[in-house]
Amino acid sequence: MNNEIPVKDVTRVKIHQPEQGRHEQQDPSRKRIYVRAVQGPLETFRRYFGFIFVGLFALIPWLRYNGQQAILLDIAEQRFSFFSLTLWPQDLTLLAWIFIIAAFALFFVTTFAGRVWCGFMCPQTTWTYMFVWLEEKFEGGRHQRMKLDQRPLDFDKFWRKGLKHLSWLIIALLTSLTFVGYFTPIGELFIDFFVFETGFWAAFSVWFFTFCTYGNAGWMREIMCTHICPYARFQSVMFDKDTFTVSYDPERGEQRGPRSRKTGREELKAKGLGDCIDCHLCVQVCPTGIDIRNGLQYECINCGACVDACNGVMDKMGYPSGLIRYTTETRLGGGTTHIVRPKLVGYAVVLAAMIGFLVFEILTRVPLQVDIIRDRNQLYRETNDGLVENVYTLKILNKSQQLQRYNISVEGLEDHRLIGNNQVQVQGGEVYVEPVSVAVDPYNLESTMQDITIVVEGVDDQGESIEVRTKTRFLYR
Structure with a gap:
């Protein structure tokens, strides 16, 4: 009887590296992301939703109630006014309940639909898209911007770049003035700022948030989402196989490859080709520069830009839409998605309880x-x-x-x-x-x-x- 235990040589381990497509090897925009404009229902919804969000942000501090600013978070006086409700440091529990409710609402939405907060409501995303839109107006589309950056500095490039950055600074300044206007009377702030009579801390706050907005939305952009924002790091903990995320269907799309529009799908199957024509548009429209075809990645903000881009290509090719879509890992594997599940129900119950506690605190509060x-x-x-x-x-x-x-x-x-x-x-x-x-x-x-x-x-x-x-x-x- 042989008592020797066979030993396997593990010193030579073959590590599988994801293959880079031809565009990723040649495209210099991988170092700097040039976001391509996209049209589609998700993009239209995001734009209108962002417009409403920005409009509310700009309008709310100008609302009046009983002759005063309706919403004013006066830190100097330690008084937070919300229409007829005034909160003091003694009412800190109310603010705690509000923050707890916001956190559990974020957990609930993330468990159900992934990072839709990042893609449709996050101020970083909204202002980044706003700055990209201004960039397109002055410098042109994606390929025009790439060529412009490769050109030596001339008068045409100078005035385009100069007006772009000036518009960014104006938007950033108005954003900062509005934001600071939530903490100090906004009417006096605007007047005092433009006649140079603003106090030190108010002026410091305005300029500080101006350059933060200009830097974040104009220069850092996706770096805020991929390296700085902590939500990108821990959001995957809330995901499960039934979470709706933007996903690529490899069973239908692989193998990728270019083809003529006249080529039939039966002929493509015989050649071993899937529906993905490897046009690379899904990468070009992504604000974080990822390739969704590589699977779920923490950089994905679920904005759906790649969904609109891919569906547009599928329509032109005469293929069914949905090669890239909002779906779940379970459904991609051929299973049935369970909407009602213990984790989601747990978040919903806790969220409802927290809202109940907040309402009880407000109703029983003695002024x-x-x-x-x-x-x-x-x-x-x-x-x-x-x-x-x-x-x-x-x-x-x-x-x-x-x-x-x-x-x-x-x-x-x-x-x-x-x-x-x-x-x-x-x-x-x-x-x-x-x-x-x-x-x-x-x-x-x-x-x-x-x-x-x-x-x-x-x-x-x-x-x-x-x-x-x-x-x-x-x-x-």
């Missing part, structure tokens, strides 16, 4: 906050008429946007006397400080340390009564 600070210099004092007196400082925060009147009262002490204003007026969004004293006959005290309740009550914007009851202690000896 009034009261803080009580005892006088620490003297725990108590005795008055000339024999009463025991404690001094408190009330900080009343009016979280609404309207002037409110509040009544102050004390519960828990028999025959007490409240010294100070028992009715105060507080402007919307202000903190009112009111010192009050509570005096009582010592014979009416049950102990030397007695719990009392200071009640502040008023009427909210809808005419409903609001009341805040804050407990504190009355001390004696």
